[in-house]
Amino acid sequence: MIELERIRPEVLRGSFPMVCGDCRYTDVGTGWRGIVWQMCLDLERLPAGSVKITELGEKMGGLRVSMHTDGLSPEQEAAVRLAKVLAEERSRYLCEVCGEIGSIRRPPDGSAEWLRCRCHRHMPRDQTAWPIIRRERRHRIGGQYWVYDHLLDRMRVDELTAEKIYQTYRGILSVGAVDHVPVGWLAILDEYLRAAATSMEGADFRIQRIVEAHGGLDLESTSRPMSMTDPRFDSLERLGILLEARSLTTCRECGRRGHGYAIDGDIQTLCDDHAVGTLIRERDLGFVRATLDGFVRYDIETDSLVDVEHPAGDA
Ligand SMILES: [Zn+2]
Ligand SMILES: [Zn+2]
Known part of the structure; x- marks a missing residue:
């Protein structure tokens, strides 16, 4: 079993006091540090006090960011959601332990194993044969649908026809x-x-x-x-x-x-x-x-x- 080094809340608070000053709880590995930092840098551009991250957790193998927003225009609100969703989507392709390319695998039916995003090195050997979960999610933000484009590493509008x-x-x-x-x-x-x-x-x-x-x-x-x-x-x-x-x-x-x-x-x-x-x-x-x-x-x-x-x- 690999011991997971976690992003510490006090480090986050110290690095991004404006956005993370109220963050009391984190339970995610340092492999996701880069994507969390990038998100915080994006969120720091918004008016002071308008965005507060409260928690970083994990859901279905990916990053889950909890936050409050206050007094934002609809455009700013959309920008915040895009930054959050981008970080969460990116995490589904990066090993939570080391930040290398990773994947989330589907455990066999009846297995008590949790969904985790891991690279080959940090994935238990027997799990490398499990199928990769690749579900494209559509997010409704600012009146449009967005999907994460993994190849271009950005959110793009999913044109409906x-x-x-x-x-x-x-x-x-x-x-x-x-x-x-x-x-x-x-x-x-x-x-x-x-x-x-x-x-x-x-x-x-x-x-x-x-x-x-x-x-x-x-x-x-x-x-x-x-x-x-x-x-x-x-x-x-x-x-x-x-x-x-x-x-x-x-x-x-x-x-x-x-x-x-x-x-x-x-x-x-x-x-x-x-x-x-x-x-x-x-x-x-x-x-x-x-x-x-x-x-x-x-x-x-x-x-x-x-x-x-x-x-x-x-x-
Ligand atoms: Zn790894
Ligand atoms: Zn119109």
Whole structure:
């Protein structure tokens, strides 16, 4: 068994007082020192006191950074998350003991062995035959999806296309169902489909088509056999309402925060940069929809649905 030398919290606090001054707990090896240091250097460029790392731990064999942020703009918040995710993704390719090229191996079923990122030298001999875990993770940051590009060693935007979405969720999509979805809404649609596919697993659920209507996304689906008392009905209904609410506040062209604009007798949801036509102010007043057992309001700050007593929308 190799004794793992760990990054000490006091060393971290001393090196990066602004970002790590509150860090009380670390449980990761010095092989990851380089990636942690690089992350802290990036985070130090943000306003003093706005980012505080509280813990460095390990999850599923990789680095896991816990932190608080305070008073950051959405762009700064995205920069912080990118720095954090970059460090965490890098750690999955570097030996935690020595910092050489490493990999995370999948233990055989029933093994009590933990997932660890190790180089060949620091991996117990019997584990070198285990399969390498290479799962590409997609991170939603600043309204876009990002993946870690290992060859270029950086985060890059994962461009979503209607075709990619169709291929991913063809199990619940009719042919051509997503062909007319504006590109700015693909990310929120992708999120909806992922949640709906999970929630409706095993059910005969299918989406015929998804179209733009009145500045938002409108969805035609069937699910048989399912009664309205099925709890899945409730969760699916809420997912659909959330998708509609998000589309009404997301630019159809670019995915940033959007507002309703009247143009040529039509309504389009657009950001400030893509705006054409006349801003419809009333539409920003609130979004409330009836559900089977009441009303829900969309809260844009938390990006979630809130139960409300009556359609006027006040909780
Ligand atoms: Zn090593
Ligand atoms: Zn836009």
